[in-house]
Amino acid sequence: MTGSDRHGKLAAVPVESDFLVLGSGIAGLTCALECARAGRVVLVTKDRLPESSSRYAQGGIASVWSPEDSFESHIEDTLVAGDGLCHRDVVETVVREGPDRVRDLIALGTNFDLRGDPEDREYDLGREGGHSKRRILHALDATGHEVIRALSEAVRAAPNIDIRETHLAVDLLMERGPGSTCWGAYVLDRDTRRVHRFLARATFLCTGGAGKVYLYTSNPDIATGDGVAMAYRAGASVANMEFFQFHPTCLYHPAAKSFLVTEALRGEGAILRRPGGEAFMARYHPGAELAPRDIVARAIDNEMKVHGFECVYLDISHRDAEFVRTRFPNVHQTCLRFGIDMTRQPIPVVPAAHYLCGGVVSDLDGASALDRLYACGEVASTGLHGANRLASNSLLEALVFAHRASRHACARLREDRRRWPDIRPWDPGHAVDSDESVVVAQNWDEIRRFMWNYVGIVRTDRRLARARQRIGLLQDEIREYYRDFLLTSDLVELRNIATVAELIIACASARKESRGLHYTIDHPRSDASWAHDTVVRRREGNGVEVLSPGGRA
Numbered sequence: 001m002t003g004s005d006r007h008g009k010l011a012a013v014p015v016e017s018d019f020l021v022l023g024s025g026i027a028g029l030t031c032a033l034e035c036a037r038a039g040r041v042v043l044v045t046k047d048r049l050p051e052s053s054s055r056y057a058q059g060g061i062a063s064v065w066s067p068e069d070s071f072e073s074h075i076e077d078t079l080v081a082g083d084g085l086c087h088r089d090v091v092e093t094v095v096r097e098g099p100d101r102v103r104d105l106i107a108l109g110t111n112f113d114l115r116g117d118p119e120d121r122e123y124d125l126g127r128e129g130g131h132s133k134r135r136i137l138h139a140l141d142a143t144g145h146e147v148i149r150a151l152s153e154a155v156r157a158a159p160n161i162d163i164r165e166t167h168l169a170v171d172l173l174m175e176r177g178p179g180s181t182c183w184g185a186y187v188l189d190r191d192t193r194r195v196h197r198f199l200a201r202a203t204f205l206c207t208g209g210a211g212k213v214y215l216y217t218s219n220p221d222i223a224t225g226d227g228v229a230m231a232y233r234a235g236a237s238v239a240n241m242e243f244f245q246f247h248p249t250c251l252y253h254p255a256a257k258s259f260l261v262t263e264a265l266r267g268e269g270a271i272l273r274r275p276g277g278e279a280f281m282a283r284y285h286p287g288a289e290l291a292p293r294d295i296v297a298r299a300i301d302n303e304m305k306v307h308g309f310e311c312v313y314l315d316i317s318h319r320d321a322e323f324v325r326t327r328f329p330n331v332h333q334t335c336l337r338f339g340i341d342m343t344r345q346p347i348p349v350v351p352a353a354h355y356l357c358g359g360v361v362s363d364l365d366g367a368s369a370l371d372r373l374y375a376c377g378e379v380a381s382t383g384l385h386g387a388n389r390l391a392s393n394s395l396l397e398a399l400v401f402a403h404r405a406s407r408h409a410c411a412r413l414r415e416d417r418r419r420w421p422d423i424r425p426w427d428p429g430h431a432v433d434s435d436e437s438v439v440v441a442q443n444w445d446e447i448r449r450f451m452w453n454y455v456g457i458v459r460t461d462r463r464l465a466r467a468r469q470r471i472g473l474l475q476d477e478i479r480e481y482y483r484d485f486l487l488t489s490d491l492v493e494l495r496n497i498a499t500v501a502e503l504i505i506a507c508a509s510a511r512k513e514s515r516g517l518h519y520t521i522d523h524p525r526s527d528a529s530w531a532h533d534t535v536v537r538r539r540e541g542n543g544v545e546v547l548s549p550g551g552r553a
């Protein structure tokens with residue numbers, strides 16, 4: 001078979017490996033390292049290696065570490081946050097295996113903060129909203145940076161990991177038969193603009209979240225829901241997409257792009273105030289500033305909508321200035337760059353889309369419903385978070401499931417005798433170069449805006465119906481565009497964002513109650529008969545099939 005030099009056409013020879021890892025955040029890097037013990041790994045990532053949400057994690061990793069803490073307490077806090085939808089077996093597994101996975105990170109050279117006398121040092125454990133104990137291991141307020149540094153160094157040093165940066169997975173390579181088997185992915189080389197086949201015996205979706213589906217987000221630009229969209233198109237089940245967590249406090253400044261002000265600030269006593277200086281959180285929850293983050297986000301959203309505030313203020317200026325500077329150097333320095341000295345004045349903040357609790361349905365081994373396809377990290381719906389994520393549980397979840405999925409895939413590899421099926425090269429059909437990239441930008445902007453306004457922190461049936469109508473029209477336009485023009489990364493991401501928007505709208509419309517992160521004015525209370533996951537799948541032809549709408553599971 002020969003390839004063509006036209007971009008968008010395939011290169012003739014597929015890239016073959018035992019394990020294909022898509023994404024280089026905490027989940028992808030961990031999978032790559034674990035799998036490299038058993039076989040050859042190809043690690044594909046659409047930007048540079050460290051670029052990921054993981055890298056920007058500030059608060060830290062929740063894990064039972066101190067003698068005053070217990071597994072039972074962490075399990076209970078997670079279940080309470082999840083508002084009736086957590087899968088207890090998953091919560092127990094993640095919490096109990098957590099300390100070992102954190103020890104793995106420490107053994108790799110990750111430096112978490114210590115405190116105490118030089119002869120008697122112990123890990124400095126932070127506390128965040130929803131946690132009843134101090135259990136957050138952190139590296140100042142830039143934990144993700146330190147974790148990704150250590151993992152990236154180990155991955156770069158591993159001899160049998162082939163790293164492909166600026167390569168973007170477009171679609172999964174599927175063999176259709178009695179079951180559906182995933183044999184890798186079509187991958188766009190963003191530099192040459194060619195689409196290649198990457199064949200593998202096991203594929204790990206570690207592509208992270210989808211914050212870019214909303215106008216305001218704490219997520220970096222890579223968070224376009226590619227993994228969820230690819231798995232959905234391939235036939236996997238997707239669940240609980242209505243549960244999108246909004247971080248209560250992103251820096252509000254015209255020049256600041258999605259900078260998150262860590263919740264650890266509230267853990268250390270910061271107070272939320274109206275522009276006039278009045279504290280308001282005690283009106284919304286007995287825990288005031290330490291209420292779960294969705295309650296804090298909704299309270300801020302309400303304050304802004306009712307009083308017409310552009311933002312509210314987070315104030316830690318009453319704490320010792322030296323403590324603030326040394327405990328939060330990243331936030332302090334960033335605020336200073338925007339002319340705000342947080343040791344002396346409050347920080348202007350607004351809520352922003354932060355974390356996708358739903359995703360590709362996966363089991364305790366991280367396996368999806370599609371044979372040979374695993375999903376780890378934010379892309380997955382494991383059952384840990386239920387209707388709401390407890391702060392700092394996501395890095396932990398990614399570590400535990402990356403480890404479990406890798407072990408499962410490595411064990412399977414030892415007995416795997418199957419030959420590659422014949423997978424067709426990428427066929428661009430009659431697609432040509434687009435001279436109208438403005439269409440992509442316009443559609444992208446429109447989706448993010450109506451998702452923010454109609455499917456944001458507070459929802460109604462009518463707003464959801466409007467959003468459904470809009471996304472239907474845009475999907476038609478995007479499908480046409482996708483067929484007619486050669487691939488660019490922007491076009492691939494637009495298509496994925498549109499799919500993610502469609503799934504969020506479908507799940508939110510199916511759930512006729514308010515629970516966890518899903519709040520709707522038309523059904524303001526939670527109802528025990530809806531205490532089930534919302535599971536959806538692609539319908540033959542087109543459209544979303546809702547398999548288990550809340551109470552009818």
Ligand SMILES: Cc1cc2nc3c(=O)[nH]c(=O)nc-3n(C[C@H](O)[C@H](O)[C@H](O)COP(=O)(O)OP(=O)(O)OC[C@H]3O[C@@H](n4cnc5c(N)ncnc54)[C@H](O)[C@@H]3O)c2cc1C
Binds near residue numbers: 044396
């Ligand atoms: C600002 C911020 C602060 C946070 N703070 C915390 C915290 O303190 N504690 C906590 O537990 N959680 C925190 N979170 C959440 C947590 O960081 C994420 O849930 C977690 O890092 C997700 O890890 P991941 O490996 O699944 O995905 P990511 O780290 O997002 O990595 C995804 C990777 O996939 C790549 N990718 C995506 N699509 C494709 C494609 N099509 N082809 C190839 N590659 C692709 C990306 O480039 C990236 O490398 C925070 C999130 C943000 C944004």
